[in-house]
Amino acid sequence: MALKQVSSNKCFEGFQKVFEHDSTELKCKMKFGIYLPPKAETGKCPVLYWLSGLTCTEQNFITKAGFHQAAAEHGLIVVAPDTSPRGCNIEGEDESWDFGTGAGFYVDATEDPWKTNYRMYSYIKDELPKLINANFPTDPERMSVFGHSMGGHGALIFALKNPGKYKSVSAFAPICNPIQCQWGKKAFGGYLGSDTSKWEAYDATQLVKSCPDSHLDFLIDQGKDDQFLSAGQLLPDNFIAACTERKIPVVFRLQQGYDHSYFFIATFINDHIKHHAKYLNA
Amino acid sequence: MLKVKETYCTITNLLPNTQYEFWVSALNASGISPPSERAVYVTAPSPPAIKTKKIRSCENAALVCWESRDINPVDSYMVELSKLTDEENGDIITESIIGIPNCEVLIHLQPTQRYHISVRALNLGGSSERSEPVLIHTTGTYFCLNEDTAHPLLAILDDGFTIACDELENPECDLPIYDNSFTRCIGILGSLIPFPGKHYWEVEVEEDTEYRIGVAFENTPRHGYLGANNSSWCMRHIITPSRHKYEFLHSGMTPDIRITIPPRRIGILLDYENCKLSFFNADIAQHLYTFNSRFQHFVHPCFALETPGILRIHNGIAMPLCTAFP
Numbered sequence: 001m002a003l004k005q006v007s008s009n010k011c012f013e014g015f016q017k018v019f020e021h022d023s024t025e026l027k028c029k030m031k032f033g034i035y036l037p038p039k040a041e042t043g044k045c046p047v048l049y050w051l052s053g054l055t056c057t058e059q060n061f062i063t064k065a066g067f068h069q070a071a072a073e074h075g076l077i078v079v080a081p082d083t084s085p086r087g088c089n090i091e092g093e094d095e096s097w098d099f100g101t102g103a104g105f106y107v108d109a110t111e112d113p114w115k116t117n118y119r120m121y122s123y124i125k126d127e128l129p130k131l132i133n134a135n136f137p138t139d140p141e142r143m144s145v146f147g148h149s150m151g152g153h154g155a156l157i158f159a160l161k162n163p164g165k166y167k168s169v170s171a172f173a174p175i176c177n178p179i180q181c182q183w184g185k186k187a188f189g190g191y192l193g194s195d196t197s198k199w200e201a202y203d204a205t206q207l208v209k210s211c212p213d214s215h216l217d218f219l220i221d222q223g224k225d226d227q228f229l230s231a232g233q234l235l236p237d238n239f240i241a242a243c244t245e246r247k248i249p250v251v252f253r254l255q256q257g258y259d260h261s262y263f264f265i266a267t268f269i270n271d272h273i274k275h276h277a278k279y280l281n282a
Numbered sequence: 283m284l285k286v287k288e289t290y291c292t293i294t295n296l297l298p299n300t301q302y303e304f305w306v307s308a309l310n311a312s313g314i315s316p317p318s319e320r321a322v323y324v325t326a327p328s329p330p331a332i333k334t335k336k337i338r339s340c341e342n343a344a345l346v347c348w349e350s351r352d353i354n355p356v357d358s359y360m361v362e363l364s365k366l367t368d369e370e371n372g373d374i375i376t377e378s379i380i381g382i383p384n385c386e387v388l389i390h391l392q393p394t395q396r397y398h399i400s401v402r403a404l405n406l407g408g409s410s411e412r413s414e415p416v417l418i419h420t421t422g423t424y425f426c427l428n429e430d431t432a433h434p435l436l437a438i439l440d441d442g443f444t445i446a447c448d449e450l451e452n453p454e455c456d457l458p459i460y461d462n463s464f465t466r467c468i469g470i471l472g473s474l475i476p477f478p479g480k481h482y483w484e485v486e487v488e489e490d491t492e493y494r495i496g497v498a499f500e501n502t503p504r505h506g507y508l509g510a511n512n513s514s515w516c517m518r519h520i521i522t523p524s525r526h527k528y529e530f531l532h533s534g535m536t537p538d539i540r541i542t543i544p545p546r547r548i549g550i551l552l553d554y555e556n557c558k559l560s561f562f563n564a565d566i567a568q569h570l571y572t573f574n575s576r577f578q579h580f581v582h583p584c585f586a587l588e589t590p591g592i593l594r595i596h597n598g599i600a601m602p603l604c605t606a607f608p
Contacts, residue, residue, distance in 0.1 A: 255538075256537075275569070
């Protein structure tokens with residue numbers, strides 16, 4: 001598993017780096033951002049995985065979110081992978097911004113022509129942590145996940161499908177119930193086929209209803225002026241109702257005046273880092 | 283008048299904290315001598331009585347008050363402390379504070395210790411006996427409820443830490459209202475030690491009770507509702523037909539927050555240093571909300587009921603790990 005460093009910038013006495021590697025799951029070259037806090041020079045640190053949303057690469061979060069100061073203060077390594085395989089030359093992969101390139105939806109596709117490369121679920125769950133733990137000063141027992149929008153959906157499903165693997169989870173404007181929204185229907189239809197029962201395994205609201213064994217404490221921030229909220233793409237009420245029913249602890253904050261952008265993420269990122277630090281540094 | 287044959291006499295059964303004059307005359311067959319010069323003595327005072335129900339403490343200090351058992355004023359008071367250890371000489375006085383003019387003192391202490399504190403009154407005649415000591419634990423913060431502030435419909439149960447309200451008919455009712463009590467909001471203030479740093483306490487609630495709990499300034503308007511003004515901050519629980527609703531109120535405003543598990547035991551952390559007031563679901567160590575506010579004055583815990591029910595207050599608890607959320 002050879003890693004090639006693409007860039008390195010000193011930030012809050014730690015380093016924001018970008019690496020590239022050959023992914024065995026995705027069968028292409030993949031980049032990821034990794035922030036190493038000052039503490040990583042002298043000891044092992046917990047790892048916080050950030051999953052980005054539609055159209056993002058590994059760059060958006062590391063340049064716009066403003067998380068470095070809090071990550072440095074709490075001694076957390078932050079990994080920000082890309083949102084889909086790239087350069088696979090699959091027909092149709094660049095046709096829409098909400099399907100294909102930049103829109104992996106964190107699933108393992110079962111349909112052609114996607115199933116060879118579009119295996120973001122396995123990449124994030126297994127290949128990437130293994131790679132990170134082998135190459136950086138991490139504490140492999142301390143791992144958490146968070147994300148935005150499609151990445152918020154990713155964070156929720158990884159946490160719900162892998163009890164005990166993540167110490168904490170949080171999300172910004174997550175797609176909570178993809179089988180009920182346009183984005184989800186398009187993506188799952190394309191990657192998983194038309195049998196909708198196969199979609200449920202990747203839907204956070206469904207997962208809560210069917211395997212409610214989560215002791216995780218979910219923190220979710222949602223902008224009240226988010227155009228995708230009003231367009232019915234996010235459906236947080238469904239997730240909240242399912243969690244209330246199944247007694248899964250969630251604190252959901254509807255933030256007045258905020259939209260779907262990285263300006264919203266930057267405003268509340270410190271609260272999320274602190275939320276994760278509480279569990280990762282315990 | 284006492285007849286004695288010796289040149290000395292012991293007089294007993296005098297009143298404490300009282301000035302007496304003594305004089306002597308000699309007596310023989312020819313009659314009584316003129317009286318001697320008067321000797322003036324003051325008897326020592328009675329030991330004060332510490333108001334055990336009004337003790338307030340935290341990890342680093344205690345506020346103790348007492349009352350004099352004499353009618354006339356004394357000159358000053360002296361407080362004596364002994365830190366309890368497991369060793370045999372545990373009860374040795376380790377510190378004295380003298381020259382206290384009033385019936386109250388704020389003492390600086392060390393955290394997670396136990397102390398015996400007693401008070402003596404002093405006058406010209408000397409010092410009284412030591413008062414009955416009180417035991418103070420500097421684990422967590424300990425406060426009592428201020429009965430004077432209770433709305434007439436709010437009852438404090440015998441343990442001193444459970445408040446109850448039976449019925450809400452006519453909150454502005456004909457029951458006697460004291461100057462300091464809440465008149466509309468069925469609430470009560472606690473008396474928190476006025477000391478900086480962190481304070482933590484818990485409130486046990488029932489699922490079907492609507493309440494407001496938080497902190498308020500001493501002078502928060504008694505005709506107002508907790509959280510509706512800028513002198514109080516509180517978490518409010520309301521039950522709607524479809525769900526539990528939670529508000530975090532200050533100046534009448536609240537963020538829009540949904541909480542999926544209705545908390546049964548709420549932890550409240552007041553952090554003067556970092557200017558925060560935080561609420562937790564103490565049973566699952568879940569952080570609910572934090573007000574960021576630079577408190578200009580010391581505050582007191584406040585509690586109010588909006589439906590019949592009870593609230594049980596727990597204090598003297600060490601801060602749990604979940605409150606390490608900075």
